[in-house]
Amino acid sequence: MLTAQTKMGVSICLGLDYKKDTLLELRSKEEFFCPICGESVLLKLGNQRIFHFAHKQGGVCHDFYENESIYHMEGKRQLYQWLVKQKIPSILEYYDKEIQQRPDIMFKFNGEKFALEYQCSTIPESILIKRTNSYLQNGYHPIWIISSNQIRTKRNNMVVLSNFQYLFLRTTAAGKFYIPSYCPDKQQFHFVGSITPYSIKNAFAHHSFYPIRKMDIKDLLEPKINNQIDFSSWNKQIEKFLLNWTLHPSKQHHSFLHEIYNRNLNLFLLPTEIGLPIPHSLVIQTSPIIWQTYLFIDCIDNKNIGDLITLQELSFHFNKRIHRNEIVLRNLPQAKTGTSLSAILDYLLLLEQMGIFTKMGETTFKLKRKIFIPRTNREKEESKVLFSQKYQRFLSNR
Numbered sequence: 001m002l003t004a005q006t007k008m009g010v011s012i013c014l015g016l017d018y019k020k021d022t023l024l025e026l027r028s029k030e031e032f033f034c035p036i037c038g039e040s041v042l043l044k045l046g047n048q049r050i051f052h053f054a055h056k057q058g059g060v061c062h063d064f065y066e067n068e069s070i071y072h073m074e075g076k077r078q079l080y081q082w083l084v085k086q087k088i089p090s091i092l093e094y095y096d097k098e099i100q101q102r103p104d105i106m107f108k109f110n111g112e113k114f115a116l117e118y119q120c121s122t123i124p125e126s127i128l129i130k131r132t133n134s135y136l137q138n139g140y141h142p143i144w145i146i147s148s149n150q151i152r153t154k155r156n157n158m159v160v161l162s163n164f165q166y167l168f169l170r171t172t173a174a175g176k177f178y179i180p181s182y183c184p185d186k187q188q189f190h191f192v193g194s195i196t197p198y199s200i201k202n203a204f205a206h207h208s209f210y211p212i213r214k215m216d217i218k219d220l221l222e223p224k225i226n227n228q229i230d231f232s233s234w235n236k237q238i239e240k241f242l243l244n245w246t247l248h249p250s251k252q253h254h255s256f257l258h259e260i261y262n263r264n265l266n267l268f269l270l271p272t273e274i275g276l277p278i279p280h281s282l283v284i285q286t287s288p289i290i291w292q293t294y295l296f297i298d299c300i301d302n303k304n305i306g307d308l309i310t311l312q313e314l315s316f317h318f319n320k321r322i323h324r325n326e327i328v329l330r331n332l333p334q335a336k337t338g339t340s341l342s343a344i345l346d347y348l349l350l351l352e353q354m355g356i357f358t359k360m361g362e363t364t365f366k367l368k369r370k371i372f373i374p375r376t377n378r379e380k381e382e383s384k385v386l387f388s389q390k391y392q393r394f395l396s397n398r
Ligand SMILES: [Zn+2]
Pocket: 034, 035, 036, 037, 038, 039, 055, 061, 062
């Protein structure tokens, strides 16, 4: 840990820049105590590790702080110094007695209280969710920042994310999603934005890197997120994914494949309107190919031209699939606007742009054209070309 108190109760915070000589002198004269448990701690001034305090004995504090990596200590120290430089009231290794939580940094900004957690290791999902909820219930804005070395960047427009990493997802005031990460070695933030998953773990994404010295707190809380996605690389990836699926189908995929087979559908000849990238699709863990197929067979395909379709109706069928565990939602404790309704609405609005529906009201649409089911590879290719042209026009008009 980086903070301790002297016998007289003077707080020593190693997050500030102390010279080694100053600390050596201090150590020769003073004893140090943990501000949380009151136990005696040692001031460690080695050359290998960052200067820090260490508990002599076991106990809760020992378990909490003694396994900290240099990477973690260095990261929280840099983040703390960065806040202090901006004159933001901050406390390193804050302990909130009432809720018994220890955010790495507590700071106050714009009259609001923030709990910053810099997470360098994987902890059980349930613990992260519990801590987040406890912060939210006690007037904190939690900010979980994941260490950059945990983010697996697959080329510039892709990312591999585990369920644990999705827990770091935050929303900007404008409702855009991003995962903030920080690297103390490079002294830079790495934001993963525009996350559009096509499978449970793989997603298209936009990576942006910012040196910490060029950033201020607003850039962390409200970063600019670029929302473009390249449709032809999306399609290529979806095709690869489908091929991989038929080669190694999981148990859940079996029931899906079985169902579309019974419906006389072919996985490789699904309508081009199925498996589309939409902004809120990350709230759903199940691949967009699966949940959009379910919406199609449960509801959209049963409609005739001129029939009305509502968001509520689609959501009803969608929820039935959730109950049967055929669609799974993600756990996103920090994301404020993440509901499956927004994802379904995104999808309806995109289909409206593609000429399938006419919008009649906020959540009511009318079927304008039946979705075409290709019967041959050639028909599929032709409909893909037409669809791509429409989609490109839609993107450039936005
Ligand atoms: Zn302690």
